[in-house]
Amino acid sequence: MEDWNEKCAIVGVYNVPNASILSYYALFAMQHRGQEASGISASNGKKIATHKQMGLVTKVFDAPTLKKLQGNSSIGHNRYSTAGEDSIDECQPIFARYSLGEMALAHNGNLTNAKEVRTRLIEDGAIFQSHLDTENIIHLIAKSPKKSLTNRIVDALEQIQGAYALVFLSRTKMFAVRDRYGLRPLSLGQITNPDGSMGYIVASETCAFDLIGATYIRDLAPGEMLVFEGAYSQHNTTPKSLQIFTPQPKFCIFEYVYFARPDSKVFGKNVYEIRKQMGIELAKEHKIQADMVIPVPDSGVAAAIGYSRESGIPFELGIIRNHYVGRTFIEPTQSARELKVKLKLNPIAAIIAGKEIIIIDDSIVRGTTSKQIIKILRQAGAKKIHLFISSPPTISPCYYGVDTPDVSELICANHSLEEVRDFIGADSLAFLSLSGLQKSIHHDDDNHQGFCQACFDGNYIIT
Template structure:
């Protein structure tokens, strides 16, 4: 994977003992969706407490501060900035006191009309402490003339556009909302408590359920609000007409392979992407190797379909941060070499097929080709298990500007020359959809590949 920033992870836990600890483990399992900051708010029915800070989940939380987050309900967030700036004021959850009491909110996504709403609110006297889209929702709720929080949230939601998976926590209730397009994944699970009662969890990915022994129930539906309150099953309200356009790139890169996203297992889809790529593009080579970790499943599929042996020819150092974090080109290239190391004995004298999920800027791909040539590869063929990325995302993914996307300004032949490969092939958009076993009626958002934006 080459220089995409990810969107965030959210979790909500209700009617569970040690809800904050369950939120902690859930955030830990979704660390791949954001490494900049982490936070949890919990409620004991009387007061909401919040702890958040820069860093990974394990560095922000320990046993001592988790004990401070007592209560039966909690919301949590892992942040990678898609809107706002890198400051503690932009970390979530966002906590507020207002005329109805206390509230904490976590948000995954981007509001496409955020600047317009912010300007109107400021003109009407609102004072913002952060640059986050999420704070806009707090102001809209506080200014609403509706009498109860549920109606105020709905009132606010109907004023915003874009992508959002939201969890609101009051002192006694939890509200969950997914945008009408269902851009980002959002799943509902059930937890069996020790006393026999049932608790509930919502999370950006179903992999969060496995670690806390929760049972996947279903996805939160596009345009749906779920209301959780004591001694009642979750109440479902369809507050917007659903127009599903789930993000196809979740399957390509973002989601963990062991997650179930939009009704399909990610690992299975990625493996099929490799199978389709092998069917579309036949290459004479000695071995197939993945760019770890996001290229592994597709490389397995390519190997099985092509009958070319699969090898783990590149080993990843998991203790090195993601390469896009570094601001300069030189540092990004250095971090690629720190993170990825070839096994010379597997590569030397071989014609190598390298499987990666995407090319964004091209920096990482060029470094990988150079690393393999340095290890003695006879030929290096770069195969990408998705179509060329030609457009930025405005729905919760911090992609580069269009001019920084190499596929938006170069042909495949030019990119191949730039990354110094012997050949470069991409999976077609039709092949990607075939991997998902979807027809023309399945309306995935694929704007990053075709430039056609839903909102």
């Protein structure tokens, strides 16, 4: 429920009439991954048109705007921006003209050697238009001596490090690629066009497929690049797969904890089922008597259902969320923060008063939001409040494409469990163990594929 923010969502649509419209709906479905800016680039086979702007998808695009983005291929991007970077220059997709023609690029992730690469490019004469590490990739492609765009992309990716899911659009082709670790999700879907021909979509989450009626095929493998071509000819448009890096799977475990929509399939598994299993494991690890289990909406719902099912303690929607609250206050005063929580969340005193309750949430970051939730529940008359978290304590920031606080602001990295409990004001506080989280993910299979869990154990896979 607290301040975790995925930096973006990406989508690519190929060989589909009015591809930009499908990209629009896909971005709408993935709005939760970024609310600061949105953009789409589309190609009609001869030129690429781009529109991007600060704001939500529905604010950035309307029917006249989408009509200008003509063509059978398009890519799109939703962005979550960090402080000081709210400008049109930081929006994606990035568009450029270079020796092979035109190209647009959208990126989900973060390059860990971005500063070194940028410094080298600037020393070689490159001129940057933004602070985005994504712009490094455009320059590397433009400067590459390779003859084809496919080989130039590979050449550029061999020079960067970090986490990325990327979609590239040229005038006639589209490319989709994941880093060798597969840290950020990217799935492939198929679309049947009115004339019976096949179109394709790649997106950060499969909830985008559901909205437009696409069929999920598979996830891109770590280190895999798909090449889409033939949309502007009579040739087969089936994407060609190139394994450009040896796979070293380390998927982002926090996709399951918080980021992804519960109706999505991420890394080959349904998110809702895993979150519910996290609640089941939490109940196995932390048994306690109480009158009811209440989720923090919407982040704790699935886990609370699992906890209730395993423990036998009744599930209640004891807190109601107002979904129409946007930015409210600029001044960072305590009263403003408290009011903002009340605007978003309102407890039902009629069922809470005089009761011992278990509150389920997915994580604690700074602890300030949890503190305010506990406070409003006390004011509603709760007799005892137990806060149970369906993930391990967050002790390390992420450097792979997630906007997280510095380690100095992570309350669990700097305080004991008892100190955190005392700060938030709960009668008890408990977290799911890391082994319990892993059990939740693998409860229905024996395929223990690798995950990056640096936010929970401090073991970074890329330095």
